[in-house]
Amino acid sequence: MRVCVVGCGAVGSLFAATLAQLDDVEVWAYDLYREHVDAINRDGLRLSGAAEALGRPTATSDPGELPPCDFGIVATKAMHTSAAIEATAAAFANGCVATVQNGLGNEEAIAKHTERVIRGTTFPAGKLLEPGHVQWDVKGDTTFGPFEPKPAPRDEIARLAEACTRAGMPTHAVEDARGPQWRKVIFNAATNPVGALTRLTHGRVCEEPELRRLVSSLVDEGKAVAAAQGIVLDADPEDLIDHAAKPEVAYGHKASMLQDVEARRQTEIDYLNGGIVRFGEEHGIPTPLNRAIWSLVKGLEQSW
C-alpha cells in the first residue's frame, strides 16, 4: 500500500517515519518546508525521544510529483488543511484520506476535495528539532473511523489502522470516532487558551482554583455541545486535565497555544473554541464562555 502524509511537521513525521519502516508500505511525505524535505530525501526522517526510528519516505514540496495513493494522512495545522488538501487531492482520487489533526472542521475541509474521508484523533506529540529530525515527546493512541457524510469503507479504515499499529503507532478502527475527537477538542479548548491568555503552564492553570473552575465551565459547555449531537465521549475530558496537571506529565509544560502566542504565530483557536461555538450554534447550545475565550485569543492575535 502507498500512503502520503500531508504536512510533515512533528505529528506527521511520527506517522511518516514509522510507517516507512514497514516493508509493505511505501510512504510519501508532502511538506512545504524545503530544508526538511531535502533532509528527509538525503538522510531519512529520524525520530528520537519516547522511541527511536529512522524511516525513508520520499519527500516533496511539489504535489505534482505525488503518485496515486491508497491513503492520505493529513497532519498540517488546522488553518492549513484546505490549502494542503486542495493541492494534493489528485493523489487521492481513488484513495481514502484520514486526518490526525487538532480541532474541529478538518474532515469537512478534506471532504470538499476528496470522496472517502477518515475521521481521526491522535494523542502522540513531538516537536521538529531540525530538518529531518523530530523529537517524540509523548506516546499515545490514535483512533480512526468513518467521516459520516463521505465515509471511507470500513475495511480500508481497518487496513490503515493495522499498518499504523504494526509500525508502532497503536491505532483503533471504530464505528464512531467522534467520542475521542471531542474529548481531545474539549480538553484542548478548555486548557490551551487559558494558558495562552494567562501565560501560565498547564499545571498552574489546573491547580489554581478559580482558573480550574473556568476550565471546568469550558469543559461543561463542550460536553453539552457533544451531547446535543449524540456524541458519547469515550472518557471524561476532566481526567485528561487531571492527568496533564501531574508534575511528571505536563505540569511545567507550556501549552502549544502559549508557545504560539509567545512566538506571535497564528493559533488554532478557530478550530478549538471556535469550532465548539459553531457546532453549538448549529445545535442550539449556548457557549458564551467558549465564545469569550475565542474572542480574546483572536484579539490577542490582532495585537501583533
Place this chain on the structure above:
Amino acid sequence: MRVCVVGCGAVGSLFAATLAQLDDVEVWAYDLYREHVDAINRDGLRLSGAAEALGRPTATSDPGELPPCDFGIVATKAMHTSAAIEATAAAFANGCVATVQNGLGNEEAIAKHTERVIRGTTFPAGKLLEPGHVQWDVKGDTTFGPFEPKPAPRDEIARLAEACTRAGMPTHAVEDARGPQWRKVIFNAATNPVGALTRLTHGRVCEEPELRRLVSSLVDEGKAVAAAQGIVLDADPEDLIDHAAKPEVAYGHKASMLQDVEARRQTEIDYLNGGIVRFGEEHGIPTPLNRAIWSLVKGLEQSW
C-alpha cells in the same frame, strides 16, 4: 475647612492641587512616595495639561502629623484603601471621608475605620510626570452622595462638593451616588481587562465586532447586578464605551489595566470584575463572564 487627600497619585493630586488654591480650604496630602511629598513641600503641587494649577498643600508620609480634618478624600488604588484609611483614620474622628477611587468596596473598607462616609465617583484622569508634577489628561465630573450604612450628613457632602466645584473640579452632591459609580465600574470592568488580556488599545477593543460583543455581554451582566440592587444608572455604560472609542478621545489609549499588565503591576481587577461577581453572588445574579475575566487577569498576575 481642612481637607486631607489620602493617596496623592494622579487623581488625588488633581483634588489636592486645585483645592489648595482656595483661600478658605487648608489641604493636607498624605502619600507614601517620599520624593513626591518632598517635592510638594518644597515647590508646591503642579498640574499641567487639560488645565494648569499650582497648589501648596502640606504633604506628609507620617499619619501622626495629620491634624484633625473636616474631610478626607481617599484616592489610592483600590488595593491600598484598607491600609491607607487604617493609618489615617484618627485625623477623621470628627470628619467625613469620601472616596474618588475606582471600583467597588472602597466605601466598605473606609467605613471599617471611620463613621461618616461619602460614596464618590470621579471621571477626571491624569498621570504623575515626576515628583510634584501631574499631567491632567481628561476633565470630568465628580459625584458625591451618602454611603448608606454609615452616611455623612447631607450638608457636609454639599459643603465638600461646593468647595471642589469652586476649585475647578465640578462636583454634584446627590441623594443616591450609586448610579454614576456603577456606570463607571461597569464601563471599566467591561473594557479595561479585555484590553489587558488582548493587549489592544481601547479603540480596537470596541471596534472589533466579536470583542465588542464580549464587552457588551460583560456590560449586560453588570447592569443586571446593578438592577438587582435597585440602582438606576445615570446613563448607559455603552455610551461611555462608544465615546471612548472615538479617535479623538481614547482610540489609541492603552487602558490603565493594560499599562499595569505591561509593567507587571497588580491590577484593580478584584474591585472591578471581582466586585461585580461578589455583588452578583449577594443578589443571586449569575456573572459567568465577569468571573472568567477576573480569573484570567488574576492568572496573568500570577505568571509574573
